Amino acid sequence: MSHITLIRHGQANTGARDEAEYDRLSELGHQQAVWLGDYLKSCGSHHPRLYSGTLTRHVETARDMDVGDAVRDERLNELEYFTLSQLLQEQHGVDIPQEREGFITHLPRVFTAWEQDELEGAPERFAAFEARVTDALREIADGSGPALVVTSGGLIAIAMRRLLDLNMSATARVALAIMNTSMHRLFPIGAHLSPVLFNAVPHLETPDRQFAQTHF
Numbered sequence: 001m002s003h004i005t006l007i008r009h010g011q012a013n014t015g016a017r018d019e020a021e022y023d024r025l026s027e028l029g030h031q032q033a034v035w036l037g038d039y040l041k042s043c044g045s046h047h048p049r050l051y052s053g054t055l056t057r058h059v060e061t062a063r064d065m066d067v068g069d070a071v072r073d074e075r076l077n078e079l080e081y082f083t084l085s086q087l088l089q090e091q092h093g094v095d096i097p098q099e100r101e102g103f104i105t106h107l108p109r110v111f112t113a114w115e116q117d118e119l120e121g122a123p124e125r126f127a128a129f130e131a132r133v134t135d136a137l138r139e140i141a142d143g144s145g146p147a148l149v150v151t152s153g154g155l156i157a158i159a160m161r162r163l164l165d166l167n168m169s170a171t172a173r174v175a176l177a178i179m180n181t182s183m184h185r186l187f188p189i190g191a192h193l194s195p196v197l198f199n200a201v202p203h204l205e206t207p208d209r210q211f212a213q214t215h216f
Contacts, residue, residue, distance in 0.1 A: 003187045004186045008179065014026065032204065053151050075135065
């Protein structure tokens with residue numbers, strides 16, 4: 001079993017109100033990805049395998065990192081948060097926040113309603129999302145050599161949920177904490193992957209780059 005480093009994509013379109021609008025990197029998002037790639041190359045990081053989801057923000061991040069050609073796998077794609085939020089509003093009267101601070105309470109409500117199958121017409125059931133995440137990471141871990149996986153914050157949070165047996169409230173807090181282009185390493189201990197690194201952004205730690213430590 002090989003270790004995996006999950007990477008959240010660079011900052012996307014923060015002004016978006018639907019899935020399509022969100023799915024592209026901002027100018028800062030491109031720069032974050034370049035800095036991450038430069039960091040990995042400068043420290044001699046050995047990752048012979050690179051994977052990404054098929055969403056534009058995943059593909060752009062992997063390309064800007066310039067550390068190899070990514071194998072694209074749609075199982076690594078993000079949940080449709082905007083779509084789920086719209087269903088929560090229409091079916092349960094929970095308004096979609098207009099300010100970023102509002103998502104601190106909104107995201108847990110979306111996750112909980114989704115997990116409990118309370119969102120009729122959801123594009124994907126929570127159980128199916130969780131299963132594809134688990135299957136994709138297990139398959140990558142069974143490959144030869146360390147791997148980088150460019151994906152999204154929701155998927156990383158669900159991976160942590162599975163590995164640490166987190167409840168949904170804790171899972172939501174994990175999701176909210178994840179920064180753009182942050183690294184999260186899963187290391188084989190015995191027969192299981194275990195988190196040994198969470199939300200690391202060494203490429204954004206210098207004083208002139210701390211402004212780029214973004215969550216949205």
